[in-house]
Amino acid sequence: MTTTTASSAKEINQILGKIWNGVRRIPPVFPIFLLIFIILGFLNPKGYQTMNGIMTFFRPAAPLAVLAIGEMLVLAMGGFDLSIGAIVTMVVLASSKLLANDPEKALPAILIMIGIGILIGLINGLVVSFLKVPSFITTLGMMLLVRGATLYYIGGAPQGYLTDNWRQFGRNYIQDVPFFVKIPYALIVLLVLGLIFYILFHRTNYGKQVLAIGDNMRAAQLSGVRVKLIRVVTHILCSVLAVLGGILVGGYGGVNVTIGEGMEMQAIAACVIGGVLLGGGKGNVINVAFGAFTLQAIVNLLNQLGLPKPYTDVIQGSIIIFVVAYSALSSQRKR
Amino acid sequence: MTDKQEIIQEESNVKPLLEVRCITKKFPGVQALDDVSLQFYSGEVHAVVGENGAGKSTLMKILAGAYTPDSGDILLDGVKVSFSHPSEAQHKGISIIYQEFNLLPERTVAYNIFLGREPTKAGVIDIRKMNRDAKEVLKEIGIDKIISPTAVVSSLSVAEQQLVEIAKAISFKSQVLIMDEPTAALTYTEVNLLDNLIKRLKTRGMAIIFISHRLIEVFAIAEKITVLKDGKLVGTVMTKDVNPEQLVQMMVGRELDHYFPPLGQPEDFGEVVLSVRGASNQLIHDISFDLRKGEVLGVAGLQGSGRTELAQALFGVEPFKTGTLTINGKTSKFRQPYFAIKNRIGFVTEDRKSEGIFSRQPIRDNMLLTIRSIRNMFGLIHKDGTLRDRKIVPTLGNQLDIRTSSYDRDVQFLSGGNQQKVVLAKWLASNAKIFIFDEPTRGIDVESKASIHDMIRGLAKQGTAILMISSELPEVIGMSDRILVMADRTLMGELPAKASEEEIMLMATGHKKIGNSAETSAVGKE
Known part of the structure; x- marks a missing residue:
């Protein structure tokens, strides 16, 4: 009898050890998100403790997550893409002119935007791969180029409106859903894209090659990775996700010339919170999506506390520096 | 082992300059050092040897203050010390020279020696005084004739840079000088230069500790040899009491009954799978040779002869611009490694860190x-x-x-x-059916070397064609069924299996081109 209790005590210890090991492996983004969300819940129970409120939260958070997933691909490859904020602006402003208040033109407008997104990514990728311009510089230039071209196209000021059918993806909810009460279309879009890109990044040859390039480009090339091709494809995917994110942003935001401003930095911040290593070699789609949620929750928290927008910029900048420093320090300690 | 310990006891009437007691250091998953105690005496060259992962580098880094031990003491001149930073160790007289240099390549020798403690006059660096002081330091170790204080470091050879590192250590009034594989990147004459300097430093009463994989050198320079294995101390011996075989045995813990697997037999060799004719690119020229199934084709040549460039050309890293490359009877042009790998060629590169993992x-x-x-x-x-x-x-x-x-x-x-x-x-x-190995065993311990050699021969036995590049002649001779020799960025010729080192060296220095009358023209080029 005693032996059985002893062995069962040992078993319990083992199980506890396993659980603890599992707990230690949980990426920090999840507890951080939970913590901030709980704080928000205390401050505003109606907004963050009801399903209705939570779903409202996800409407602006989902587009950010879409942008962040695209950015993650480029970051994991050891690059940067600073042009995605300008792409968001372009999508909103150019679509509104293209639509000319005609709902019939919603689909063509979206397809044109995706086409332009592919073109922007292609140019980014080709310049980075063949002209050997660092992606940071290339996409910074592309940011200015896209922004300037957009303003030129619309003639300096926003024109027209976005039609309701164009805006529905980022704006509307599926109503009367049991348990969830309502689900924003944006969240559905995110789930679909998230699944596609989860498989693409974690379960295909492509994703593993992206990580290999980000880890050691020379070794990747010598292992048969077609570095130039992969880089071009990755920049295209990032730009296309920026277009899709832009469509979602346009759904809840107004048509103005600064709508996408700073979104590239938000996306990078979301990635960093989600554990992506700047410099390449590490990344996880789910963690990055939660990184975006966390960032959105932080922004909402600051709003809740009554802090104006400039404060959120300051906080966002501080987060990037702090989290990058933290991950650099902890990887040093491991060595 | 007991007689060896006695030797150390005999000496214990002299106080050690530097001593470690029961040092233990653990890294995640590895016991890097386990209860290691050692004494280092002034005026003595003490070599530390062992396989990869034996704990040599960890021990040196602890001595130099780069790592802190988990437990154990460091005694300098009989006084317990602890370093929280390499600069502390340096100021207490322990200098370390790593395999990779820590010099600023675009600065002068004097700047590098006095980096961070430049003499100043009115808040500005007193360059004249600095150069004078640097000259003094260089003179002190007798290399002022070779190296000028105003020379830019990047213009110096690897050996000279090493001397600058040593001069820097001297300028700190170091009593202990630790060298991590000081000769790994040096040529033969440069090694001599370093040997002489070490002898001179020894007579000045410095304790010199050095790590090396080259046993020949260890025997030439060191008085005392310590063997580490798996983080534990195997023993310390006087160099005069052991021979290389005994030392290797201590390192690997087993008899080394064979170095190389038997060569291939004629029936092992099959058809030609890779054939190059008159191929050139911007780095190498006029390459022609055949590689057959089942054989190990060795490629010898001195540093800069174009060995690695040959591999890179075959693998599509720097493809041939002219001439033909035929793989399995098919003329091929690899624009990048992707195509080479698709044609089942493998390339195990020399530099594991930057090109492998x-x-x-x-x-x-x-x-x-x-x-x-x-x-x-x-x-x-x-x-x-x-x-x-x-x-x-x-x-x-x-x-x-x-x-x-x-x-x-x-x-x-x-x-x-x-x-x-x-x-x-x-x-x-x-x-892959064709394997290119570039320096497959560089910087690897003896035991792993043997297993890699076995693996290469095993691949050949299974019908793989192997091109093996190596700068170690015993390896080339021990492994190759045929030997290609490169010099001056082209193939000088081919030698049969078991060619002598002399034959290979003669060809590698551009003296002979078999089956070609242009014997002297090759010399002229050099």
């Missing part, structure tokens, strides 16, 4: 990259292999004896030898 990726993803990169880009993967063959990772892991708790661990946490195995696994996974 992906340090932040799991072991399994490292092993499978060559397979994945040539498959459909958007095709699905399996974590242990491909969807068809789901056992590649465990199979190769067992075959190569990769020691790890899990294949999910990042490669950066493996020892150097295990990392090398992961790189080999990556190429075995690619299922």
Whole structure:
């Protein structure tokens, strides 16, 4: 009898050890998100403790997550893409002119935007791969180029409106859903894209090659990775996700010339919170999506506390520096 | 082992300059040092040898203040010391020279020697005084004739840079000088230069500790040799009391009954699978040779003769611009390694860190990259292999004896030898039929060397064609069924198996071109 209790005590210890090991492996983004969300819940129970409120939260958070997933691909490859904020602006402003208040033109407008997104990514990728311009510089230039071209196209000021059918993806909810009460279309879009890109990044040859390039480009090339091709494809995917994110942003935001401003930095911040290593070699789609949620929750928290927008910029900048420093320090300690 | 300890006891009437007692250091998953105690005396050259992962570098880094030991004491002149930073150790008189230099390449010698403590006048660096002082230091160790204080470091040879590092250590009034593989990058004459300097430093009463893989050198320079294995002290011996075989035995813990597997027999060799005719690119020229199935074709040549460039040309890194490359009877042009791998060529590169491993990726993803990169880009993967063959990772892991708790661990946490195995696994996974090895055993311990040699021969026996580049002549001679010799960025000729070192060296220095009347023109080029 005693032996059985002893062995069962040992078993319990083992199980506890396993659980603890599992707990230690949980990426920090999840507890951080939970913590901030709980704080928000205390401050505003109606907004963050009801399903209705939570779903409202996800409407602006989902587009950010879409942008962040695209950015993650480029970051994991050891690059940067600073042009995605300008792409968001372009999508909103150019679509509104293209639509000319005609709902019939919603689909063509979206397809044109995706086409332009592919073109922007292609140019980014080709310049980075063949002209050997660092992606940071290339996409910074592309940011200015896209922004300037957009303003030129619309003639300096926003024109027209976005039609309701164009805006529905980022704006509307599926109503009367049991348990969830309502689900924003944006969240559905995110789930679909998230699944596609989860498989693409974690379960295909492509994703593993992206990580290999980000880890050691020379070794990747010598292992048969077609570095130039992969880089071009990755920049295209990032730009296309920026277009899709832009469509979602346009759904809840107004048509103005600064709508996408700073979104590239938000996306990078979301990635960093989600554990992506700047410099390449590490990344996880789910963690990055939660990184975006966390960032959105932080922004909402600051709003809740009554802090104006400039404060959120300051906080966002501080987060990037702090989290990058933290991950650099902890990887040093491991060595 | 007892007689060796007695020797040390005899000397214990002299106080050691530097002593470590019961040093222990643990890294995640590895006991790097386990209860190591050692004494270093002034005026003595003390070599520390051992296989990769034996704990040599860890011990040196602890002495130099780069690591803190988990337990144990360091005594300098009989006084307990502890360093929280390498600069503390340096100021107390312990200097370390790493394999990779810490010099600023675009600064002068004087700047480098006095970096961070430049003499100043009115707040500005007093360059004249600095150059004068540097000259003094260089003179002190008798190299002022060779190196000028105003020379820019990048213009110096590797050996000269090493001397500058030593001069820098001297300028700190170091009593203890630690050298980590000081001769790894040096040529033969440069090694002599260093040897002379070490002898001079010894007479000044310095304690010199050095790590080396080259046993010949250890025997030439050191009075005392300490052997470490798996973080434990095997023993310390006087150099005069042992021979290399005994030392190797201490290092590996077993008799070294063979260095090289038997060469291939004529019946092992099959048809020509790779053939190059009159091929050139911007780096090498006029390359013609055949590689047959089942043979190991050695490539010898001095540094800069174009050996690695040959491999890179064959593999599509720097493709041939002219001439023909025929693989399995098919004329091929590889614009990049992707195409070479698709044609089942593997290239195990010389520089593991920068060209082989992906340090932040799991072991399994490292092993499978060559397979994945040539498959459909958007095709699905399996974590242990491909969807068809789901056992590649465990199979190769067992075959190569990769020691790890899990294949999910990042490669950066493996020892150097295990990392090398992961790189080999990556190429075995690619299922190549033609293998190019560039310096397959550089910087690897004796035991691993033998197992890699066995593996290479084993591949050849299975019908793989092997091109093996090596700068170690015994390796080339011991392994090759035929030997190609390169010099001056072209092939000088071919030698049969078991050619002598002299024959190879003669050709490698451009003295003879077999089957070619242009014997003297090659010399003229040099």
